[in-house]
Amino acid sequence: MLQGWNPPRRTDGEGYFLLKPETDWNADEKAASNMNNKALNAIFTSFDSNMFSLVTNCVCAKQAWKKLQMHCEGSESVRRTKRRILTTQFENLRTEKSETIDDYEHRLRKIENEAIDLGDAISNERLVSKVLRSLPKRFK
Structure with a gap:
């Protein structure tokens, strides 16, 4: 089939x-x-x-x-462009001053789910590393 x-x-x-x-x-x-x-x-x-x-x-x-x-x-070129945009969003994601960890995790999971939908899953290791690098000093 x-x-x-x-x-x-x-x-x-x-x-x-x-x-x-x-x-x-x-x-x-x-x-x-x-x-x-x-x-x-x-x-x-x-x-x-x-x-x-x-x-x-x-x-x-x-x-x-x-x-x-x-x-x-969309076509493969559209999906490729969407992947690039998501990668940039992922790399630029930082916690806001008034944001809780839950709010930050929600934004991070949204990017992760969109990446999965495009066939480009983000590894748990990369997600954890991103969270640890993005936490403000008040949480460290």
């Missing part, structure tokens, strides 16, 4: 591809179609009508997923 699902086809006598009638599908083709339909159903029912309109014409779950991914995350 990594390549996505395509309706089963057969070739005619002249070598042209034709869609197979569902009555001629074998067990594997029926199972693949069923898995694709379940995945599409999960995608279709997970979004509001605006997002649904992006994928309403998709017959393959992988195609629908790619459209949603592009819409929500």
Whole structure:
């Protein structure tokens, strides 16, 4: 299923591809179609009508997923730029004078979660080091 699902086809006598009638599908083709339909159903029912309109014409779950991914995350160059921005935010993050440790941790976790969403997790070692370097003298 990594390549996505395509309706089963057969070739005619002249070598042209034709869609197979569902009555001629074998067990594997029926199972693949069923898995694709379940995945599409999960995608279709997970979004509001605006997002649904992006994928309403998709017959393959992988195609629908790619459209949603592009819409929500952008292209690889956009994700790369987002990663750079997050890295800069992470490196420049400091505690504010009136900020509690909980508030600082909340801002740090927000950056961490965004990095995870972009596929660029920040290690615990790096997070702990950042917290220790960023603490004001009143907490040390």
